[in-house]
Amino acid sequence: MKSGGGERQVMTVLALVVTLVCGNLAAAHGVSGGDAAFVAANRGVNIVPFMYLGAKHMVTGYDHLLFLAGVIFFLYRLKDVGLYVTLFAIGHSATLLLGVLTRLHANAYIVDAIIGLSVVYKAFENLGGFQRIGWKLDSRIAVLLFGLAHGFGLATKLQELSLSPEGLAANLVSFNIGVELGQLAALSIILLAFTFWRRSQTFLRGAWNANVLIMAAGFVLMGYQLTGYFRSL
Amino acid sequence: MESPNSPFQVQAPSKSRLMKSVLAALVIAAVVLVLVVLPAEYSIDPTGVGKVLGLTQMRQGSNKTIELKDSLGGNEKISTAQIPDAGKPIPLPNPAVFQGAKEPAKSQTLTITLPPNGETEVKAVMTTNKVILYSWKTDSGLVYVDFHGHSPDWTNKQAFVRYLEAQDGLAADSGSLVAPFSGEHGWYWVNIEDHPIKITLTVSGYYDAIKNYGAL
Numbered sequence: 001m002k003s004g005g006g007e008r009q010v011m012t013v014l015a016l017v018v019t020l021v022c023g024n025l026a027a028a029h030g031v032s033g034g035d036a037a038f039v040a041a042n043r044g045v046n047i048v049p050f051m052y053l054g055a056k057h058m059v060t061g062y063d064h065l066l067f068l069a070g071v072i073f074f075l076y077r078l079k080d081v082g083l084y085v086t087l088f089a090i091g092h093s094a095t096l097l098l099g100v101l102t103r104l105h106a107n108a109y110i111v112d113a114i115i116g117l118s119v120v121y122k123a124f125e126n127l128g129g130f131q132r133i134g135w136k137l138d139s140r141i142a143v144l145l146f147g148l149a150h151g152f153g154l155a156t157k158l159q160e161l162s163l164s165p166e167g168l169a170a171n172l173v174s175f176n177i178g179v180e181l182g183q184l185a186a187l188s189i190i191l192l193a194f195t196f197w198r199r200s201q202t203f204l205r206g207a208w209n210a211n212v213l214i215m216a217a218g219f220v221l222m223g224y225q226l227t228g229y230f231r232s233l
Numbered sequence: 234m235e236s237p238n239s240p241f242q243v244q245a246p247s248k249s250r251l252m253k254s255v256l257a258a259l260v261i262a263a264v265v266l267v268l269v270v271l272p273a274e275y276s277i278d279p280t281g282v283g284k285v286l287g288l289t290q291m292r293q294g295s296n297k298t299i300e301l302k303d304s305l306g307g308n309e310k311i312s313t314a315q316i317p318d319a320g321k322p323i324p325l326p327n328p329a330v331f332q333g334a335k336e337p338a339k340s341q342t343l344t345i346t347l348p349p350n351g352e353t354e355v356k357a358v359m360t361t362n363k364v365i366l367y368s369w370k371t372d373s374g375l376v377y378v379d380f381h382g383h384s385p386d387w388t389n390k391q392a393f394v395r396y397l398e399a400q401d402g403l404a405a406d407s408g409s410l411v412a413p414f415s416g417e418h419g420w421y422w423v424n425i426e427d428h429p430i431k432i433t434l435t436v437s438g439y440y441d442a443i444k445n446y447g448a449l
Contacts, residue, residue, distance in 0.1 A: 212258050
């Protein structure tokens with residue numbers, strides 16, 4: 001029983017490391033090569049392809065997944081999961097749509113560094129860090145705010161491609177629906193893994209270490225993006 | 234008020250445990266960054282470990298580079314690009330240099346007749362970095378020409394660029410344009426002869442539409 005729990009714990013840690021190291025870092029948060037060409041060449045409304053791109057972006061975007069893993073780490077009730085994920089989705093959608101439609105630009109490295117910060121923040125919150133230092137921000141508000149940052153990140157990336165104004169709004173909404181579907185798919189898998197893991201007796205101890213690792217991953221993302229930013233100056 | 238979700242929020246961790254853990258996270262991150270991510274992503278390899286692991290070569294490909302002087306659009310700071318290995322295209326620093334398209338380029342020929350002192354405009358509506366080739370000539374005599382571009386809402390006069398102006402007049406001209414920004418790019422002509430002139434213009438490329446403003 002005990003060894004089984006430990007095994008699962010090791011697997012979870014391994015999964016995190018593999019995601020970080022082997023995941024296609026370059027394509028992480030952007031839209032990858034062939035897809036970028038499609039987006040740039042596209043004219044007019046193209047609902048399903050854009051939906052697919054949105055879903056793919058979410059499922060392969062480890063920075064989003066790390067943050068979401070942090071968010072649902074200690075959410076036991078499905079109702080809470082639904083609430084937090086909805087808040088994140090509202091934030092994400094708002095800035096994705098508004099960002100592209102109003103052509104708001106930001107530096108992609110900085111936005112991605114903020115997304116890394118969101119991962120660190122969430123892990124620190126999970127560790128009870130804010131209780132210790134006596135700082136209080138409702139975690140629902142934090143999720144909404146970081147959702148805004150995540151959406152803005154994608155809006156910035158999408159605008160680097162020359163998006164055709166033809167059918168832009170419909171394509172963006174499709175993309176966004178795809179993002180939510182991808183998020184749902186990824187979350188189901190993460191949630192399933194957590195459910196199994198929580199049954200193990202080593203969960204509490206492992207949970208601490210896992211959050212330390214999530215925080216480390218967040219720091220890696222920040223370092224990676226900030227280095228990119230300073231190199232681009 | 235929200236209820237705390239994490240058991241570590243119900244009972245806050247000791248200061249030393251928290252400090253140690255955040256420090257551990259920072260150290261892990263620093264190690265992973267310096268040994269793995271920075272060498273692989275940016276070929277920044279202060280320890281040399283990245284080279285031993287073969288990570289620094291990921292971004293190198295072939296070591297041959299070419300200078301890209303005044304690349305199209307001129308909006309990129311990067312002026313060299315790596316020559317890709319065979320079968321491994323890498324994107325050029327300036328996306329305007331190569332652009333795939335789903336459809337063949339459009340082409341359109343139109344003629345405008347201008348009375349003496351008559352003036353007109355023809356504009357290609359283009360998005361940033363799209364390309365056109367053009368060619369026009371008059372049937373007899375010279376026209377004043379001003380080849381320029383502006384954004385659709387150019388009344389704010391913030392985006393007006395003149396590519397060519399011939400105050401003494403031209404009888405023909407040909408060339409190409411990579412749109413430096415999304416908007417209308419085209420010609421303003423004035424008949425400076427004392428007889429009517431017919432202008433024949435051909436535009437080919439990746440424009441969205443041609444606007445013929447007719448005699449102004």
